[in-house]
Amino acid sequence: MSNAPRQHHASVARPLTLAKVAIPVGLGALVCIALVLLVPLAGGGVNLRAALAAGPWADTGNVDALIFWGTRVPRVVLGLIVGGSLALTGLVLQAVLRNPLAEPYILGISTGASLGRYTALALASAGLVTWPLFSPVLCFVGALAPMLILQMLAGRHRRFSAITILLGGVMLNVFFTSLILLVQFLTDFTQVRSMVLWMMGALDVVGWREVMWAAPVALVCAVAILFQSRALNLLSLGEMTAGHLGIDVRRTVARLLWIATLLTSVMVSVSGPIGFVGLLVPHGLRLIFGADNRLLAPLCVVWGGVFLVVCDFIGWRGLAMLQATGLGGGFGGEIPIGVVTSVLGAPAFLWLLLREKRGE
Numbered sequence: 001m002s003n004a005p006r007q008h009h010a011s012v013a014r015p016l017t018l019a020k021v022a023i024p025v026g027l028g029a030l031v032c033i034a035l036v037l038l039v040p041l042a043g044g045g046v047n048l049r050a051a052l053a054a055g056p057w058a059d060t061g062n063v064d065a066l067i068f069w070g071t072r073v074p075r076v077v078l079g080l081i082v083g084g085s086l087a088l089t090g091l092v093l094q095a096v097l098r099n100p101l102a103e104p105y106i107l108g109i110s111t112g113a114s115l116g117r118y119t120a121l122a123l124a125s126a127g128l129v130t131w132p133l134f135s136p137v138l139c140f141v142g143a144l145a146p147m148l149i150l151q152m153l154a155g156r157h158r159r160f161s162a163i164t165i166l167l168g169g170v171m172l173n174v175f176f177t178s179l180i181l182l183v184q185f186l187t188d189f190t191q192v193r194s195m196v197l198w199m200m201g202a203l204d205v206v207g208w209r210e211v212m213w214a215a216p217v218a219l220v221c222a223v224a225i226l227f228q229s230r231a232l233n234l235l236s237l238g239e240m241t242a243g244h245l246g247i248d249v250r251r252t253v254a255r256l257l258w259i260a261t262l263l264t265s266v267m268v269s270v271s272g273p274i275g276f277v278g279l280l281v282p283h284g285l286r287l288i289f290g291a292d293n294r295l296l297a298p299l300c301v302v303w304g305g306v307f308l309v310v311c312d313f314i315g316w317r318g319l320a321m322l323q324a325t326g327l328g329g330g331f332g333g334e335i336p337i338g339v340v341t342s343v344l345g346a347p348a349f350l351w352l353l354l355r356e357k358r359g360e
Helices: 003-013 018-041 048-054 063-096 109-125 134-156 162-186 189-199 209-227 229-235 239-244 249-271 277-289 293-324 337-359
Strands: none
Touching (some): 018 293, 063 249, 109 189, 109 249, 209 293, 229 249, 229 293
16 A cells, blocks of 8 residues: 555656657547447448448438438447546546546436436426526536535545545435436426436437537547646645645646536536446556556547447447347347446446455
8 A cells, every 4th residue: 555656656757758648549549530430330221332422411311321421420429529528527536536436427426417407308398498508507507516515525524535435426326316306206207218218328319419519518628638637647646745746726626627527517418427437447548558647638538439439339239239149039229328338337346446445
């Protein structure tokens, strides 16, 4: 245990060369391009030759082009944006809170944003609200609430453990989930099924509207976090150390938490609450490349997107693959992406929790 902080300090203080950043980030970017080119080609039901020949600006009467360019390609692009954003948000929260278990889903931020989205849908279905930006605004307010509560909890106890923040996030998850169930109970039953499916997470978009809404926010927030990556390194060493090294801790932490909350709320508004991406991706990259957030931040952007698109492909084509082997039964459709990430993330979370407990 005594060697861990020293090793962490050495890793974040080591000079970062261009080659060390360019090679893994460039490889991830190439994988992203490959996914955009190849994943939409998978699956049947579309005449790929006709869709590719028609191009993305084909007449809407061309059904093959509409399915390929209007649903499959935007789905992959949105997966890259959402996955990279959630992974980057997890990295920020883990550095700012100095908690290796911090992640938007676990800390209740995604659930709070979901409550905001649910409330907006319920009010819109009742005809009480018609403002198109009402849903994203409520998502942001809902995501901000648990973050403020956890900040107050951390401020009251100057020395807080990972277990304290973890239990606070779990309780907030339970509380906001209860409020979501209440909203479901009060909503017209015809809307409940769509709400439940949305809670499982989904990237099955139609058109480019969600991409055009999420991409600018993700780009601005990612650039802001990349410029703060040195501050993340210093904050991960502790507030006192960061202050001695010239960081305005209070303003920097507030700025990063606002960015993380905004990024989470926008991603939840377009894809639903997708858990464990912000936990799995940063930890996996940290095990491979070390603890330097200057390197981990751009890596989370590219490899987080790769991870989520692969999970979405498993959910999209998983049942079809099982049916091809005779194991899928008569079930149709696709597995929600939130189910896939939770199946992968829950065991990893338990492993990290036991590892952290042994470290104490």
